[in-house]
Amino acid sequence: MSRHDSLKYTPRAIALHWLLALLILCLMMVGFTMTDLPKGPDSPRGMVFNWHKTFGMIAGLLILYRYWWRSKNPPPILPPEVPQWEVRLANVSHRLLYLCMFVMPLSGYLASNFHPKQYGVKLFNSESLKMEAWGGPNEQLHELLSGTHYIVAYILAALITLHVVAAFKHMLGDGGVFRRMIP
Numbered sequence: 320m321s322r323h324d325s326l327k328y329t330p331r332a333i334a335l336h337w338l339l340a341l342l343i344l345c346l347m348m349v350g351f352t353m354t355d356l357p358k359g360p361d362s363p364r365g366m367v368f369n370w371h372k373t374f375g376m377i378a379g380l381l382i383l384y385r386y387w388w389r390s391k392n393p394p395p396i397l398p399p400e401v402p403q404w405e406v407r408l409a410n411v412s413h414r415l416l417y418l419c420m421f422v423m424p425l426s427g428y429l430a431s432n433f434h435p436k437q438y439g440v441k442l443f444n445s446e447s448l449k450m451e452a453w454g455g456p457n458e459q460l461h462e463l464l465s466g467t468h469y470i471v472a473y474i475l476a477a478l479i480t481l482h483v484v485a486a487f488k489h490m491l492g493d494g495g496v497f498r499r500m501i502p
């Protein structure tokens with residue numbers, strides 16, 4: 320057992336991290352490409368949007384669960400040899416990642432809710448979620464929320480890039496910090 324092993328994330332935190340990383344990366348790739356799909360009755364656009372919304376909602380629930388569980392099970396402290404500035408940067412960037420992870424599903428869901436054409440959210444491409452609870456179509460709110468979804472998507476992409484670069488830096492170093500997040 321290396322001395323880093325006592326500072327590892329728990330198996331549940333590791334499973335949630337990798338499941339959500341995969342889900343979010345797929346949502347980002349599909350999100351950025353689906354908006355270029357042509358409109359029209361023969362286009363898969365509507366179906367792809369519905370799958371994006373479905374998995375976006377699933378990701379949202381998993382993110383809430385992960386955050387709730389993390390509040391009861393704080394993450395392990397970083398090894399003492401990691402410089403203070405890196406500890407602070409890791410804390411800030413993890414907080415920002417969580418913030419973006421909350422904003423993305425919420426803004427996507429609410430933007431769909433206020434869409435002037437009321438496409439709504441069709442879960443698994445069939446079951447429509449009831450949207451009336453949040454109010455009917457609203458052009459301004461829709462613009463604001465889909466603009467938020469769009470801008471935060473780029474912020475999240477930048478944070479993930481920084482995060483992955485930091486992870487690889489640690490993997491190429493002594494590997495200790497990277498091993499904290501693998502089973």
Ligand code: HEM
Pocket residue numbers: 336339340341343344389394397409413416417479482483486487496497498499500
């Ligand atoms: C969508 C992609 C990703 C997101 C949103 C994400 C998010 C996060 C968050 C929020 C944490 C902090 C966990 C906590 O303290 O609760 C974390 C930790 C970590 N992530 Fe990611 N991650 C992603 C992808 C990746 C990838 C691709 C790698 C590796 C190449 C990676 C490696 C790590 C490592 C090593 C840690 C532990 C850092 C430490 O020990 O402090 N992550 N990630």
Ligand code: HEM
Pocket residue numbers: 343346347348349350351352354368371372373374375376378379420423424425426427428429431440465468469470472
């Ligand atoms: C973690 C969850 C999510 C991620 C990472 C994500 C990511 C993205 C990305 C990268 C885009 C392309 C940028 C843009 O045009 O805004 C996008 C577009 C979109 N997303 Fe999401 N999304 C998530 C959740 C959701 C949810 C829950 C819904 C709705 C219930 C949703 C509905 C949409 C819609 C309708 C668009 C197209 C926007 C347009 O037509 O301009 N997303 N998403």
